[in-house]
Amino acid sequence: MTPSSKEDFKFSVGPWNLHPGADPFGPPVRPEREFADKLKVFKDLGFGYVQFHDDDAVPDDASSSERERIAGEVRKMLDDNGLQAEFVAPRLWEDARGIDGPVTSNNAADRKWALERGKRAVDVAQLLGTDKMVWWPAREGTYTRESKDAVAAIGRMLEWCNALLDYDKNLKILGEMKPNEPMDLMYLPTTGHWLALAYKTVDPSRVGTLIESAHCILLGLDPSDEFANALAHDKLWGVHLNDQNGLKFDQDKAFGSVDLRRAFNQVDVLVRNGFGQNGEVVGLDVKAMRTQPAEKSHLHLKTSKETFLDLVDLCHAINRDEWQGYITARDYESLERFIVKNLMGK
Numbered sequence: 001m002t003p004s005s006k007e008d009f010k011f012s013v014g015p016w017n018l019h020p021g022a023d024p025f026g027p028p029v030r031p032e033r034e035f036a037d038k039l040k041v042f043k044d045l046g047f048g049y050v051q052f053h054d055d056d057a058v059p060d061d062a063s064s065s066e067r068e069r070i071a072g073e074v075r076k077m078l079d080d081n082g083l084q085a086e087f088v089a090p091r092l093w094e095d096a097r098g099i100d101g102p103v104t105s106n107n108a109a110d111r112k113w114a115l116e117r118g119k120r121a122v123d124v125a126q127l128l129g130t131d132k133m134v135w136w137p138a139r140e141g142t143y144t145r146e147s148k149d150a151v152a153a154i155g156r157m158l159e160w161c162n163a164l165l166d167y168d169k170n171l172k173i174l175g176e177m178k179p180n181e182p183m184d185l186m187y188l189p190t191t192g193h194w195l196a197l198a199y200k201t202v203d204p205s206r207v208g209t210l211i212e213s214a215h216c217i218l219l220g221l222d223p224s225d226e227f228a229n230a231l232a233h234d235k236l237w238g239v240h241l242n243d244q245n246g247l248k249f250d251q252d253k254a255f256g257s258v259d260l261r262r263a264f265n266q267v268d269v270l271v272r273n274g275f276g277q278n279g280e281v282v283g284l285d286v287k288a289m290r291t292q293p294a295e296k297s298h299l300h301l302k303t304s305k306e307t308f309l310d311l312v313d314l315c316h317a318i319n320r321d322e323w324q325g326y327i328t329a330r331d332y333e334s335l336e337r338f339i340v341k342n343l344m345g346k
């Protein structure tokens with residue numbers, strides 16, 4: 001395996017990562033940017049790919065001919081900025097029909113809508129020129145544990161994936177798992193749960209994962225080990241890098257801003273396993289702090305990318321012989337000091 005070089009890494013971000021700063025306790029504090037302005041920011045910051053929710057690209061109520069026209073316009077804007085679509089994710093969690101699922105909803109009409117919406121997202125992905133669909137099953141879980149049949153729910157999640165794999169024979173589904181928020185308890189809370197489902201689908205070779213750092217931390221798991229598990233199955237097809245300060249709401253802090261060693265280990269596992277050499281993209285899922293003024297509300301994207309690339313440099317510069325020497329001698333105390341010194345630039 002040739003380790004990834006800096007050039008192997010292409011970066012992506014979503015339009016929702018440039019946002020006006022509303023949170024559950026307060027309204028927006030900055031003006032919303034036009035989509036075209038967001039693309040310009042992405043281009044200027046050196047991003048090569050854009051992540052989309054289906055309705056970031058095409059309104060959900062567009063007719064199929066409108067969908068083609070609007071997606072064509074979006075694709076042209078991407079082209080004009082030297083950008084490509086990385087994936088499309090169906091936004092199943094905002095519509096009233098998604099209030100209790102919708103894939104695992106107890107209501108058959110909601111489940112039917114979930115499939116239609118999934119198919120529309122696949123259509124949008126095709127029109128934007130990507131074969132990847134990310135599924136973050138936001139409300140597939142419960143607020144009240146006794147409100148759903150959990151075994152039936154997993155079966156419904158499997159059926160939904162199978163129907164979409166069947167709908168588009170080139171589609172790849174990347175599950176992005178998260179243990180909670182907005183639900184109290186999620187079905188398939190970890191990547192491991194998801195991969196078990198992946199192997200039960202009609203075409204496991206087209207089902208992989210996108211792993212978000214913060215989601216692992218919310219589980220009390222180490223993101224680099226989670227990446228490693230998916231890499232061992234050849235199923236790490238995307239990442240959402242960010243950081244998270246302990247077990248609370250999903251903070252989407254800038255990559256490496258809380259725990260630099262944890263960030264280093266994520267980059268190191270990607271570098272050592274040649275991530276990016278088969279078209280995988282380094283995605284960010286980061287939020288600007290609400291305190292940022294409008295003209296500085298893109299810096300979280302810039303700093304996350306810079307931290308990532310600085311850590312790639314460190315991965316290449318670090319003395320691997322010395323590292324291995326500590327492993328061979330089983331002197332893990334000295335190994336810790338070695339890593340910490342490297343992170344301090346000493």
Ligand code: XLS
Pocket residue numbers: 089136176178212240250285
């Ligand atoms: C939410 C997820 C979401 C997905 C895209 O926690 O991270 O933003 O990445 O649907």
Ligand code: MG
Pocket residue numbers: 176212240285
């Ligand atoms: Mg994410």
